[in-house]
Amino acid sequence: MIVTLDVFSGRPNPQWRLSEEETASLLHRISERFIAPEDAAEGVLGYRGLIVSATRDDQLPEGTPSSFRVGGLLRADHRAPKGAGRPLTADETDDAVRWLLSTGRNAVDPSLLAYVEDVVQLRKQGKAPEEPPGSEEVRELEPEEDADRGFPLPPFPGPFPPVCIKINPPYNPAFWNAPNVRPYNNCYNYATNYRSDTFAQPGRISGHLYTAIDCSHVSAAAKWDGLRSNCVARNAYVALAIWPPGCDYHWYRQDASGSWSHKPGGTAVQNKDQSGNPIDGTQRTPQNCNRGPYTVFCGYLWVPAGTRVR
Amino acid sequence: MIAELDVYSGRPNPRWLLTEDECRELALLLRDLPPAEERRAGVGLGYRGIILANPQKEWGLPPHLRVYAGVVSAEADGAQFLSDVRGCEQRLLTMAAARGYGPLVAAIVQQREA
Numbered sequence: 001m002i003v004t005l006d007v008f009s010g011r012p013n014p015q016w017r018l019s020e021e022e023t024a025s026l027l028h029r030i031s032e033r034f035i036a037p038e039d040a041a042e043g044v045l046g047y048r049g050l051i052v053s054a055t056r057d058d059q060l061p062e063g064t065p066s067s068f069r070v071g072g073l074l075r076a077d078h079r080a081p082k083g084a085g086r087p088l089t090a091d092e093t094d095d096a097v098r099w100l101l102s103t104g105r106n107a108v109d110p111s112l113l114a115y116v117e118d119v120v121q122l123r124k125q126g127k128a129p130e131e132p133p134g135s136e137e138v139r140e141l142e143p144e145e146d147a148d149r150g151f152p153l154p155p156f157p158g159p160f161p162p163v164c165i166k167i168n169p170p171y172n173p174a175f176w177n178a179p180n181v182r183p184y185n186n187c188y189n190y191a192t193n194y195r196s197d198t199f200a201q202p203g204r205i206s207g208h209l210y211t212a213i214d215c216s217h218v219s220a221a222a223k224w225d226g227l228r229s230n231c232v233a234r235n236a237y238v239a240l241a242i243w244p245p246g247c248d249y250h251w252y253r254q255d256a257s258g259s260w261s262h263k264p265g266g267t268a269v270q271n272k273d274q275s276g277n278p279i280d281g282t283q284r285t286p287q288n289c290n291r292g293p294y295t296v297f298c299g300y301l302w303v304p305a306g307t308r309v310r
Numbered sequence: 311m312i313a314e315l316d317v318y319s320g321r322p323n324p325r326w327l328l329t330e331d332e333c334r335e336l337a338l339l340l341r342d343l344p345p346a347e348e349r350r351a352g353v354g355l356g357y358r359g360i361i362l363a364n365p366q367k368e369w370g371l372p373p374h375l376r377v378y379a380g381v382v383s384a385e386a387d388g389a390q391f392l393s394d395v396r397g398c399e400q401r402l403l404t405m406a407a408a409r410g411y412g413p414l415v416a417a418i419v420q421q422r423e424a
Contacts, residue, residue, distance in 0.1 A: 137415060187319045199322055213321075243356070250319040251357060264355050265319045274354050292355035293421055294319070 001026070002054055003100055005108060006041065006048040006072065008115065016107035023059060026052065029063065029096050034084040035063040042073040047119040049073070050100050052268055057175035057195045066175050071097035071120065080221040092121055164231035167305060169193050171255040173269035183266040190263035191238040191251035192309045199266070205310035213246040215298035235302035239286035243292040250294045252279070252286040311368065315406050316358040316376070317418065326409050335363070337369035339401060343382055343392035350391070352378040357418045360402045377402060
């Protein structure tokens with residue numbers, strides 16, 4: 001998940017990523033509670049809260065907005081919908097804000113963090129805060145810097161070979177079809193279940209972008225990103241097809257139900273083939289379904305948990 | 311105004327900036343079109359039409375148009391489907407071919423005829 005410290009007006013807000021462990025901890029804090037969507041903030045200058053955005057469609061419990069706000073001032077006219085859970089108390093919110101800020105201590109300038117801490121404290125006392133420090137350099141984490149922050153896989157017990165665990169995500173098109181997600185993420189983002197907002201290309205994040213569009217080059221580039229021919233530990237299952245000669249590639253992913261779905265470029269996610277038939281995983285698979293011009297079927301690959309693309 | 315050939319799934323779609331003359335020509339081709347009989351918009355794999363992005367709303371055109379299979383759809387102020395009676399789609403494909411996308415346009419034409 002990506003955390004954005006919503007504080008600046010002109011400069012880009014600082015952002016950082018939560019590890020799998022930190023994500024689990026945050027979800028535990030907000031479990032069954034009403035969480036304000038991203039757009040519920042009062043438009044004030046200075047600290048406006050923290051925005052948390054999912055990077056995968058299976059990260060959030062059902063009903064939780066894909067981008068939500070923790071802390072800050074909410075609009076006066078903002079109301080929780082009927083039937084929504086109990087909101088976090090003021091103390092719980094402050095505690096969540098402090099904890100989220102602690103996860104970003106390597107990405108945010110200490111003086112800015114101190115300013116936000118002060119604002120939280122002053123608002124609690126009913127006092128107006130000052131302007132945020134504007135001259136400090138605030139940097140984003142480079143991918144290589146936070147690459148080792150992922151959740152470590154559990155150790156394998158003794159001499160036994162590693163077990164293959166299929167962790168295909170549920171079919172959740174709403175996450176990908178949101179207007180701020182759909183145009184910026186393609187079939188590769190969807191298949192790897194990683195929202196990068198960069199129209200991800202196989203091999204780009206690993207510095208080994210494909211040099212030709214055919215089965216061997218595109219799958220080799222994807223393997224540099226971490227995809228594998230064999231299943232070791234926790235993986236999702238994906239399939240690759242090519243539009244010959246060298247026009248384009250297309251990825252499908254298997255969902256938790258065993259059916260297959262895909263995202264044609266910047267268009268909406270769907271679970272049907274080019275003839276409009278469901279790719280149910282039994283009668284119809286990526287290999288035998290109607291793939292339109294993507295007539296060359298390359299085969300299947302595994303996406304290890306925690307794989308990122310760009 | 312920017313034209314985008316909406317055709318790929320993995321790679322970014324081909325896009326190009328239209329010249330003033332091309333914009334003027336397209337504005338004429340798209341003026342006062344009659345309503346379309348069918349509500350057609352490209353979906354799925356392969357060719358899904360040509361998108362015209364016109365964020366400044368120049369030339370009397372809406373900010374976002376899609377031209378596909380004889381239908382012009384405007385997606386900004388509610389979906390509106392108009393009939394491409396003056397061959398705007400064909401003209402845009404010709405422009406794409408002239409921009410170096412000839413083999414792709416040939417594949418698109420082949421796909422439409424299949």
